[in-house]
Amino acid sequence: MSNGKRTAGFSKTSLIKGIQCPKALYLSKNPPAIEIKPDPDLEAKFQAGREVGILAQQLFPGGTVVPFSDLSATEQIAKTRELIKAGAEVIYEASFAFDGIFIKADILVRTGTTWEINEVKMSTSVKDPNYDDAAIQYYVVTNCGLPVSKVSIVHINNKYERQGDIDVQQLFTSEDVTELALVRQGALPDIITNLREALQGDEPTIDIGGYCTYPYSCEFVPYCWRDIPEDSIFSLKGRGINKFNYYSQGIVRLEDLPTDKLNDAQRFQAIATINKEDSTNPAGVKDFLDSLWYPICHLDFETFDAPIPPFDGTRPYQKIPFQYSLHIQEKEGADPIHYEYLVEPGDDPRRELAEKLLAEIPEGACVLTYNQTFEKGVLKNLAEAYPDLADDINARIENIRDLMIPFRKRDVYRWQMRGSYSIKEVLPALVPELSYEGLSVSDGMMAMRVYHEMCKINDLVKLTELRQGLLEYCRLDTLAMVNILDKLMRMVILD
């Protein structure tokens, strides 16, 4: 329903973007003359959001959908009005406009003489922007003349474990946010007016700030941050100084930062970067190497997750392994033997993967991972899912060692790592001859995207190509570990 006060100006999404930063809203309507790469996960996120939204409708069955496609905004508003007049109890995607703001309420429920708005989110908790979202819904719907008694955020309950068909009552949980939506009503008219004015003029003069990454990562960072050098105060890893405080004093380059104000890790990073200084502590490296034994099994999983658990015994957003690579070195200096697994898309990979892995990792072998928390978490979930395999899986977990440790402890540091101990920074600094460049899959998020794509297509040629890309990528992850371990051994020998 619309009061027709002004022509539509913003969607709710635009308004929330403008609340985070008016310049972001301006740039979304007046794109800057540099390439802004779209978020590669955007379409997948939309799709997952749509699926979650449709499933949540089952919480309030028997409603009518006001479709987004096929109808113009005006038609969607008219259809909503018709349904309300006809006595509808539940409306999905109910559409309204007021003061130039067009919104769609995910699930609108009649409760006697008033209405309840349910906004569906695929997150596992309510986040601050959700309150703005609820406030905007309330503002528009009530100003269109509908009395609203309650606004709720319906979100995913990550404690739910699937058994059989999805139980929507368990999968979702709901939080009443009416009070906060009401508190934010007073400020909304001014916010809307100010944003509308910002759009009329030149690009707003807004400098970079914490709002560039919170609550959402802004897509215009490449534009607004283009003059910030790579080795700036913002490249410092971890918590410590308030970087924007220094920035407001005109300090941008690491060289200009008083290092006595930094914590130990940041001072270490800053000095190494400024002086292009590498460092090695052979005694620390030796301690780490002494904790390993042969055979050494270099292991890496690729996983996917989803808000709606896909298999029995899985929870929302649980990391489900669909692939692994394993390089086994029988003894020092031996060429590694390679094993790998990649599930047929769509199948539950867990049992087959667990059995194959147990057959390939010898009992008592040292299992080397890079960031053991991740691999241990995946293996613990497998042990829980298959009690008959639990003893064998737990024995492998006991033998896990973490190749990240010498880098995290700074026993080995190369200035090019820029404070990071991720394998993606360590590998090029230590083993530049091995590179992820040129691979069709170059990181874990991309691997997950490719796996999801494989689940949707039937084209055999394309499937083979994608499969090949995943195998090459995962293989390189464990081959990188073999090479990094070799470099560590040479450091100790050379000392």
Ligand code: SF4
């Ligand atoms: S990068 Fe920062 S300053 Fe630029 S538009 Fe985004 S939030 Fe605003």
